Amino acid sequence: MGVETVKEDGLELKLxxxxxxxxxxxxxxxxxxxxxxxxxxxxxxxxxxxHPAPYNHLAGDMFNIDVYxxxxxxxxxxxxxxxxxxxxxKNVVNIFSMTGPIITAQLSQFTGIESYDFTMHISLLFIxxxxxxxxxxxRKIDSKLALLSxxxxxxxxxxxxxxxxxxxxxxxxxxxxxxxVSLSCLFYLDKKYIFIVLGIMNGAGFLSHARETLMFNTGxxxxxLVRLIKEKILINLVKNPANSKNYxxxxxxxxxxxxxxxxxxxxxxxMYRYFPILDSFLYRKSTTLLYGTNQLFAxxxxxxxxxxxxxxxxxxxxxxxxxxILIIGIVAALYFLIFKNNRTADIILSFSIMILANGFFSxxxxxxAQIRHLWPVLLIPLAGLSLYVLNSFxxxxxxxxxxGLLLTGLFLGAIIMTAxxxxxxxxxxxxxxxxxTWDAIKWIRSNVENNAKTLILYGDRHGQETMxxxxxxxxxxxxxxxxxxxxxxxxxxxxxxxxGVILGxxxxxxxxxxxxxxxxxxxxxxxxxCDYDYVYSDKYSQVQQVQTYTIKVLEKLINENKFxxxxxxxxxxILKNNNVGGVCFKDEVLL
Amino acid sequence: xxxxMRKIIxxxxxxxxxxxxxxxxxxxxxxxxxxxxxxLKIVLAHFYLFIIPGYSLCLILYDKVERLDRxxxxxxxxxxxxxxxxxxxxxxxxINVMRYNIYVSGALIIIGVLMFKYIILDKK
Numbered sequence: 001m002g003v004e005t006v007k008e009d010g011l012e013l014k015l016x017x018x019x020x021x022x023x024x025x026x027x028x029x030x031x032x033x034x035x036x037x038x039x040x041x042x043x044x045x046x047x048x049x050x051h052p053a054p055y056n057h058l059a060g061d062m063f064n065i066d067v068y069x070x071x072x073x074x075x076x077x078x079x080x081x082x083x084x085x086x087x088x089x090k091n092v093v094n095i096f097s098m099t100g101p102i103i104t105a106q107l108s109q110f111t112g113i114e115s116y117d118f119t120m121h122i123s124l125l126f127i128x129x130x131x132x133x134x135x136x137x138x139r140k141i142d143s144k145l146a147l148l149s150x151x152x153x154x155x156x157x158x159x160x161x162x163x164x165x166x167x168x169x170x171x172x173x174x175x176x177x178x179x180x181v182s183l184s185c186l187f188y189l190d191k192k193y194i195f196i197v198l199g200i201m202n203g204a205g206f207l208s209h210a211r212e213t214l215m216f217n218t219g220x221x222x223x224x225l226v227r228l229i230k231e232k233i234l235i236n237l238v239k240n241p242a243n244s245k246n247y248x249x250x251x252x253x254x255x256x257x258x259x260x261x262x263x264x265x266x267x268x269x270x271m272y273r274y275f276p277i278l279d280s281f282l283y284r285k286s287t288t289l290l291y292g293t294n295q296l297f298a299x300x301x302x303x304x305x306x307x308x309x310x311x312x313x314x315x316x317x318x319x320x321x322x323x324x325i326l327i328i329g330i331v332a333a334l335y336f337l338i339f340k341n342n343r344t345a346d347i348i349l350s351f352s353i354m355i356l357a358n359g360f361f362s363x364x365x366x367x368x369a370q371i372r373h374l375w376p377v378l379l380i381p382l383a384g385l386s387l388y389v390l391n392s393f394x395x396x397x398x399x400x401x402x403x404g405l406l407l408t409g410l411f412l413g414a415i416i417m418t419a420x421x422x423x424x425x426x427x428x429x430x431x432x433x434x435x436x437t438w439d440a441i442k443w444i445r446s447n448v449e450n451n452a453k454t455l456i457l458y459g460d461r462h463g464q465e466t467m468x469x470x471x472x473x474x475x476x477x478x479x480x481x482x483x484x485x486x487x488x489x490x491x492x493x494x495x496x497x498x499x500g501v502i503l504g505x506x507x508x509x510x511x512x513x514x515x516x517x518x519x520x521x522x523x524x525x526x527x528x529x530c531d532y533d534y535v536y537s538d539k540y541s542q543v544q545q546v547q548t549y550t551i552k553v554l555e556k557l558i559n560e561n562k563f564x565x566x567x568x569x570x571x572x573x574i575l576k577n578n579n580v581g582g583v584c585f586k587d588e589v590l591l
Numbered sequence: 592x593x594x595x596m597r598k599i600i601x602x603x604x605x606x607x608x609x610x611x612x613x614x615x616x617x618x619x620x621x622x623x624x625x626x627x628x629x630x631l632k633i634v635l636a637h638f639y640l641f642i643i644p645g646y647s648l649c650l651i652l653y654d655k656v657e658r659l660d661r662x663x664x665x666x667x668x669x670x671x672x673x674x675x676x677x678x679x680x681x682x683x684x685x686i687n688v689m690r691y692n693i694y695v696s697g698a699l700i701i702i703g704v705l706m707f708k709y710i711i712l713d714k715k
């Protein structure tokens with residue numbers, strides 16, 4: 001292997017001769033962890049994979065992922081956005097990261113279960129797999145360190161961290177598995193062919209969610225810098241450049257660095273579709289940039305006055321007692337990076353330090369805040385190191401035969417404290433979409449023509465309009481704010497303010513020209529209900545005024561115009577217009 | 592197939608088998624309300640489409656990387672390479688990716704085994 005043996009690194013890495021007992025203890029503790037883990041993740045799907053509607057989808061991005069997965073399932077061209085995401089503009093290049101949706105769509109097709117169920121499944125599975133892979137990596141250093149690192153990962157299932165699962169960070173979760181596998185690539189990077197694997201991981205990472213891959217590579221840079229300094233390679237090469245050939249043939253660090261450079265062309269092959277449109281990313285904005293915050297706010301408490309970047313939810317104090325464990329871990333990690341000579345530890349500690357740094361400082365721009373939701377998984381080496389140091393410190397003052405007991409105590413203590421403070425609560429099963437709504441959406445999918453326009457009378461029952469993109473048809477929605485103003489005026493009118501797709505990428509390239517999609521073309525347009533082929537509406541509302549108004553509008557469409565109900569269930573009704581563009585009913589004041 | 596290759600393949604299949612059972616148990620406990628066949632289908636989907644193709648391609652690292660680490664690399668390769676290949680094929684042919692995904696995974700498994708035989712075993 002391309003690393004020093006465990007003896008050399010000063011981390012007390014050797015397992016004792018009593019290996020059998022140690023392995024059994026490790027297994028028992030892992031089973032305890034697995035039980036707690038399964039208990040924690042049980043809040044996300046109620047023990048079922050297949051649900052009658054998008055389950056636990058708490059934000060629009062979740063539906064957006066579902067839409068792209070169904071786009072993969074049903075369209076023949078993944079490079080061009082389908083008509084229902086562009087409101088009719090043709091030849092719009094798809095710049096969405098497609099790895100996650102392609103995986104989701106395939107699982108959905110193979111099993112016959114809806115894509116939306118796999119959006120949740122993939123997020124949970126990849127978080128668990130990523131934790132397991134980091135655990136396997138840490139075991140190369142020490143099994144105790146690996147074990148003690150596990151409890152922190154449970155935090156990812158608790159609000160606000162769980163945003164990573166229920167709010168649509170699917171792409172980051174998919175990316176995470178590639179960056180943790182890349183750690184193993186770094187471990188073997190001096191070996192033949194491994195650069196190809198690293199190239200594939202970096203390429204797949206970029207296609208999943210580029211920013212985390214960039215963050216990972218800042219960790220790689222730190223790792224190489226640390227090794228080059230520790231081994232005095234740079235100084236030696238400056239003094240005697242003729243040594244470079246020897247270094248390239250014999251030195252693990254230099255061979256790894258060479259292979260890292262070789263991996264770049266492999267990565268670039270993966271990015272081939274993105275080169276022609278890379279400039280379009282320059283114009284893209286995200287909430288963090290819009291808020292214009294300094295990421296140092298990651299350490300401040302959540303108040304609007306000190307942190308306008310509240311949108312991203314996770315702040316360092318959210319870690320509660322773990323923040324102190326992490327701070328000790330950072331200090332210990334820096335100590336090991338500077339004073340100890342363990343290549344394996346250098347890889348994982350450089351990685352964790354840079355992932356932490358990226359969450360605090362806007363090194364790579366506008367998505368750094370999002371990585372904080374995945375800190376509980378990606379920072380487990382720091383927590384593990386901190387508890388490991390504590391374990392080593394206490395072990396000195398007790399008898400050797402109690403070391404297993406000490407490890408068990410520390411591990412169970414951390415697990416119990418985590419369970420007490422971070423057990424996630426069950427969330428609402430169907431906050432935006434429910435079986436009735438989903439059935440209506442499926443009806444539109446199967447029965448509405450591709451060239452037809454559907455208007456969603458978008459009332460108070462739904463908060464996420466991206467859900468309606470799942471109709472996979474050309475659909476518009478009433479502007480909620482304007483619609484409620486209209487309702488408040490108590491004047492039943494056939495004229496409504498509508499809006500189109502909002503997340504269909506604001507900046508798109510059409511016929512080799514980047515255009516800023518002018519939202520005014522699609523949004524806040526005042527139109528007649530009778531200009532639409534179909535009108536979709538809820539029958540019920542929590543607000544009596546909204547319900548009365550909506551029912552009145554639907555009645556008028558049926559009685560005074562040529563609309564007929566073509567679908568209805570207990571909650572939803574869909575009307576078809578048999579006279580599109582005809583004169584609509586006259587305004588009427590509601591008494 | 593010679594004796595050595597058979598022995599190696601049985602060892603590798605054992606590894607895959609153990610991980611398959613672990614996946615199955617994890618899913619069965621977590622999705623305890625789902626029936627056995629649904630869970631089997633999900634695990635099969637993960638293994639056939641992604642994990643086995645990735646693991647198979649990583650057989651080329653047989654004498655360089657430990658088995659557990661090969662599994663880790665195989666998981667990454669499976670979930671990373673197979674979707675990219677589908678995307679690239681779709682980009683070239685404009686045929687729906689879902690029509691040929693099982694063939695791409697099957698081909699990756701065969702390529703991995705063949706590379707293992709001709710590049711690693713025949714050299715020994």
